[in-house]
Amino acid sequence: MRKKIGFLAGGLFLVGIPMLIKNPYHLHLLIVIGIYGILTMGFLMQLRVGLISMGVAVFWGIGAYTSALLTTRLGFSFWLACPLAGVVTALIAFSIGIIIVRSGGISFLIMTLALNFILVQVLGTTYVGLFGGWGGITGIPRPVLLIPFFGSLEFLSKTSYYYLILLLLFLTVIVFYTIYHSRIGRAFDTIGETPTLSASIGIDVFRYRLMAFVVATFFSGLAGSFYAHYQCFLVPEAFDFWKSIYLQIYSILGGVSYPILGSIVGSAIAVIAPEFLRIAGMMEPIFYGILILVVAIFLPGGIVGFLHFSRQGRMYSQLGKRMKALFISFK
Amino acid sequence: MALLEVRNLSKNFGGLAAISYLSFDVFEGEILGLIGPNGAGKTTLFNVITGFFTPNQGKIFFEGKDISHFKPHQVAQRRVGRTFQLSTLCMRSTVFENVFAGFHLNYKTNFLKAFLRFPSACKEEEALRERAMEILDFMGIAYLRDELARNLPHGHQRTLGVCIALATHPKLLLLDEPMTGMNPEETEIMVGLVKKIRDSGVTIVIVEHDMRAVMKLCDRIMVLSFGQKIAEGIPREIRENQEVIEAYLGKEEMVFRVSRS
Numbered sequence: 374m375r376k377k378i379g380f381l382a383g384g385l386f387l388v389g390i391p392m393l394i395k396n397p398y399h400l401h402l403l404i405v406i407g408i409y410g411i412l413t414m415g416f417l418m419q420l421r422v423g424l425i426s427m428g429v430a431v432f433w434g435i436g437a438y439t440s441a442l443l444t445t446r447l448g449f450s451f452w453l454a455c456p457l458a459g460v461v462t463a464l465i466a467f468s469i470g471i472i473i474v475r476s477g478g479i480s481f482l483i484m485t486l487a488l489n490f491i492l493v494q495v496l497g498t499t500y501v502g503l504f505g506g507w508g509g510i511t512g513i514p515r516p517v518l519l520i521p522f523f524g525s526l527e528f529l530s531k532t533s534y535y536y537l538i539l540l541l542l543f544l545t546v547i548v549f550y551t552i553y554h555s556r557i558g559r560a561f562d563t564i565g566e567t568p569t570l571s572a573s574i575g576i577d578v579f580r581y582r583l584m585a586f587v588v589a590t591f592f593s594g595l596a597g598s599f600y601a602h603y604q605c606f607l608v609p610e611a612f613d614f615w616k617s618i619y620l621q622i623y624s625i626l627g628g629v630s631y632p633i634l635g636s637i638v639g640s641a642i643a644v645i646a647p648e649f650l651r652i653a654g655m656m657e658p659i660f661y662g663i664l665i666l667v668v669a670i671f672l673p674g675g676i677v678g679f680l681h682f683s684r685q686g687r688m689y690s691q692l693g694k695r696m697k698a699l700f701i702s703f704k
Numbered sequence: 705m706a707l708l709e710v711r712n713l714s715k716n717f718g719g720l721a722a723i724s725y726l727s728f729d730v731f732e733g734e735i736l737g738l739i740g741p742n743g744a745g746k747t748t749l750f751n752v753i754t755g756f757f758t759p760n761q762g763k764i765f766f767e768g769k770d771i772s773h774f775k776p777h778q779v780a781q782r783r784v785g786r787t788f789q790l791s792t793l794c795m796r797s798t799v800f801e802n803v804f805a806g807f808h809l810n811y812k813t814n815f816l817k818a819f820l821r822f823p824s825a826c827k828e829e830e831a832l833r834e835r836a837m838e839i840l841d842f843m844g845i846a847y848l849r850d851e852l853a854r855n856l857p858h859g860h861q862r863t864l865g866v867c868i869a870l871a872t873h874p875k876l877l878l879l880d881e882p883m884t885g886m887n888p889e890e891t892e893i894m895v896g897l898v899k900k901i902r903d904s905g906v907t908i909v910i911v912e913h914d915m916r917a918v919m920k921l922c923d924r925i926m927v928l929s930f931g932q933k934i935a936e937g938i939p940r941e942i943r944e945n946q947e948v949i950e951a952y953l954g955k956e957e958m959v960f961r962v963s964r965s
Contacts, residue, residue: 551820555818555821556829557818566797569792571777572776572780573786573792574868575777575780575808
């Protein structure tokens with residue numbers, strides 16, 4: 374019950390944010406947090422079943438390009454192109470996944486990494502007429518909402534985009550939450566810890582891994598579609614493998630064991646922290662790096678894990694243990 | 705008809721024959737002990753039966769159906785449960801969650817209903833929760849239900865492994881050294897529990913190094929050495945079998961020669 378009230382309050386707060394924040398740049402940051410939050414959630418779902426994906430950005434890019442092509446070349450509306458982008462991404466993920474998910478472990482990692490390079494190259498150099506080469510696709514239309522008896526509403530303000538990404542985020546959270554809290558999620562957990570045991574209790578490891586992979590990429594595709602119509606232009610470099618690495622860092626910042634809240638908090642910190650670190654000027658990346666190190670060393674459960682622990686009063690013992698370990702290692 | 709029939713089974717790792725031309729039957733309702741020196745192929749045999757390894761030759765029939773090329777989860781779906789030699793548990797989960805995970809095959813409501821949380825799916829989950837507690841009670845570790853699996857002593861981890869296997873509701877249960885890391889009293893309790901499991905209608909094949917426990921527990925014993933069956937029979941026969949003694953202790957002349965030099 375308390376959890377439900379918490380959810381409701383959090384949701385209402387998020388809905389109300391545009392009333393409090395008028396600065397469009399701040400809203401832009403929130404929108405970016407939303408996109409990264411969805412992508413990080415996808416990464417963590419794959420991690421849950423023991424698949425370390427180095428190519429989260431691949432399916433984000435596929436979603437973005439699919440949606441952009443559907444709207445610019447075929448004249449689809451955003452409302453059709455967005456779910457289609459998700460479906461196309463999921464289908465591509467399914468056909469690739471049949472090959473790469475089966476192997477699991479380190480080879481999955483390497484193959485997703487390779488996919489990331491392949492995607493950027495393919496988008497940049499092949500079918501220049503279609504993909505637009507390294508220059509990318511420009512002039513992607515903004516979503517237009519047609520309301521009967523009212524007229525049309527074009528998404529021009531950041532506020533409208535904010536509500537759109539909030540909707541997507543809510544959708545993702547609801548779906549992921551239900552998955553994690555059903556027997557499918559339990560099977561995920563078991564697979565992530567010991568694939569051997571899972572097989573021995575009758576879980577089809579490959580099928581569940583493929584399922585996690587496809588579900589995660591579906592939502593990455595949706596996020597990609599949103600990104601395309603938010604930026605209104607796309608370049609292949611936006612989906613290079615550094616993005617995939619960054620998303621992993623976000624998940625570590627938030628807490629790997631908290632696949633929903635951790636992703637959102639992690640991306641929020643990762644997006645907001647550089648704003649505060651900007652005063653450091655050239656030194657900014659160093660401070661950013663230090664922040665990540667501090668979290669990784671002292672808060673192994675990430676920020677959410679830290680808050681969770683501190684509520685149970687176990688924080689100090691954890692911190693003390695870490696300090697001690699660090700001290701010993703320096704000696 | 706035997707519950708499990710193994711016919712001419714061979715498994716090679718490169719040039720090493722881990723199991724060669726092995727044939728045996730497991731009859732319904734019995735406890736079959738599987739013993740042999742280290743490297744005799746006992747665990748390999750379990751892995752082949754449960755589909756973790758594919759056999760190079762031979763067939764395995766479970767309830768008359770050929771399962772020799774099944775995948776592990778397909779074998780499990782035929783209700784063959786197993787435990788592992790090394791404690792293979794969800795170490796970060798609690799004892800209860802571990803057992804609960806084992807119910808994967810026991811759901812009757814489908815995927816979509818579970819996802820959308822139909823009342824029937826919730827009710828089913830509730831029933832399975834109770835069943836998990838029953839299993840923990842039965843195995844005597846109910847008081848540890850909220851303990852993390854990794855914090856358990858080794859003996860309790862073995863017991864938990866058996867609990868998970870029981871949760872799959874097996875017809876045939878393959879226990880791989882369930883008594884390692886247990887003191888004599890715990891072993892005694894485990895012997896009683898395995899017997900109780902058998903009495904509840906589960907056929908059991910057990911690999912164990914604790915000879916006293918094996919002799920007490922098993923209806924029949926099969927001895928493996930270098931992947932071959934060297935003896936099979938009731939415990940008393942095995943104890944007096946010359947070949948078995950040789951396999952375990954070496955040939956008499958060898959012992960003699962060593963002791964002289």
